[in-house]
Amino acid sequence: MSQPAYDVAIVGAGIVGAACADEFTRQGMRVAIVDKEMVGGGATAAGMGHIVVMDDSEAQFALTRYSQRLWKELRPDLPPEVEYEQCGTIWVAADEEEMADVHRKRDFYSARDVPTEVLDSRALQRLEPNLHPGMEGGLRVPEDVVLYPPCAAAFLVHRAVKRGASLLLGHAVTHAAQGRVQRADGSGISARWVVNAAGASAAELTPGLEIKKRKGHLVITDRYPGFLNHQLVELGYLKSAHSVSSDSVAFNVQPRLTGQILIGSSRQYGAEHSEVDHQILARMLQRAGEYMLGLVRMSAIRAWTGFRAATPDKLPLIGQWPGDSSLLVATGHEGLGITTSLATARILSDHVAGKQSQIPIEPYLPSRAAPEHSHV
Numbered sequence: 001m002s003q004p005a006y007d008v009a010i011v012g013a014g015i016v017g018a019a020c021a022d023e024f025t026r027q028g029m030r031v032a033i034v035d036k037e038m039v040g041g042g043a044t045a046a047g048m049g050h051i052v053v054m055d056d057s058e059a060q061f062a063l064t065r066y067s068q069r070l071w072k073e074l075r076p077d078l079p080p081e082v083e084y085e086q087c088g089t090i091w092v093a094a095d096e097e098e099m100a101d102v103h104r105k106r107d108f109y110s111a112r113d114v115p116t117e118v119l120d121s122r123a124l125q126r127l128e129p130n131l132h133p134g135m136e137g138g139l140r141v142p143e144d145v146v147l148y149p150p151c152a153a154a155f156l157v158h159r160a161v162k163r164g165a166s167l168l169l170g171h172a173v174t175h176a177a178q179g180r181v182q183r184a185d186g187s188g189i190s191a192r193w194v195v196n197a198a199g200a201s202a203a204e205l206t207p208g209l210e211i212k213k214r215k216g217h218l219v220i221t222d223r224y225p226g227f228l229n230h231q232l233v234e235l236g237y238l239k240s241a242h243s244v245s246s247d248s249v250a251f252n253v254q255p256r257l258t259g260q261i262l263i264g265s266s267r268q269y270g271a272e273h274s275e276v277d278h279q280i281l282a283r284m285l286q287r288a289g290e291y292m293l294g295l296v297r298m299s300a301i302r303a304w305t306g307f308r309a310a311t312p313d314k315l316p317l318i319g320q321w322p323g324d325s326s327l328l329v330a331t332g333h334e335g336l337g338i339t340t341s342l343a344t345a346r347i348l349s350d351h352v353a354g355k356q357s358q359i360p361i362e363p364y365l366p367s368r369a370a371p372e373h374s375h376v
């Protein structure tokens, strides 16, 4: 049998594919990155870039915290345009019931060595004077970070290219399995490993992957330096993120280094079109105004949408696809793919090297969700 042209062929140059390209080339492997469009142009361009530790489940915590540490390690190498900033998160509690959640969250993080600070109403007001004064309090998580995802993806891909990776853009992949990636222009690539990092479109290449598109909206404002100091997220956000049926909006705002403010966010299943939905946008901005009145008086520059790749159990799919020993899956990161991209890449490269990962990989293995007799 002839030698494959590459060790790894990665389909998708979003943040997840980019992180994989960086990691596999760091291990000295011959890598090809293939995308139908551009680097970081999918959900990665639409995302907020909040590198956030989460506590929905132990598995989600482990992956987000591990990846946050990897981002921190990467920080000295990141160019300024990635706009890495450790501004921290404040989870805002609007009432006493949400304040109980602040304490529950603090206990969870403290037990796992994540620094936090419980804020009463006054302390919250001091840190974020533009918040509505009636808020009950909040939880500050100072190690959370924000960054600009498309530039982070570009940095990772270009570093991989400098190490010798091939970057093939402009033609859709029509087949990615059994050590082969086939492109719509008829060209093909052989590789020992194929990585499906096609985000919300991943199931088109790997039938049987349980991925649903979950649409989100964001708005960016003009520059208002000093208006906002932390990423602010309403504690009700978790209810919104967990809703599996209805459309939902939640207050989630981010300060950019430019002084601009990114306003989010919404979640919709079954919305296949990428057009901005003005009703959802109005609901989202109304919610933002309920927390920070000043936001609705600002001038907005642009609104856009993106598609998160959602799985039924809210954990990503990372690892070998059953029935094809060459195929690795790296998708289903929903609203946490920027955060968890680096850990995803590290888990896959450990798998390929036959090494044990720093966190248990079982909760993310695609075999947990794959149909019993999957033949790709």
Ligand SMILES: Cc1cc2nc3c(=O)[nH]c(=O)nc-3n(C[C@H](O)[C@H](O)[C@H](O)COP(=O)(O)OP(=O)(O)OC[C@H]3O[C@@H](n4cnc5c(N)ncnc54)[C@H](O)[C@@H]3O)c2cc1C
Pocket: 011, 012, 013, 014, 015, 016, 017, 018, 034, 035, 036, 037, 038, 039, 040, 041, 042, 043, 044, 045, 046, 047, 048, 049, 050, 051, 052, 171, 172, 173, 174, 197, 198, 199, 200, 201, 202, 205, 215, 216, 217, 218, 264, 265, 266, 305, 306, 307, 308, 309, 330, 331, 332, 333, 334, 335, 336, 337, 338, 339, 340
């Ligand atoms: C509104 C919104 C806010 C978000 N906020 C955050 C946040 O604050 N923090 C966070 O961690 N995450 C956030 N996310 C989630 C995050 O953006 C995604 O999880 C992440 O970008 C997924 O990256 P990816 O590389 O898997 O997918 P993508 O970035 O979508 O990349 C997939 C790539 O595959 C390519 N592709 C697809 N099909 C093919 C094919 N057949 N052939 C060739 N190429 C193909 C596409 O062109 C694309 O470039 C947010 C998402 C949205 C929508």
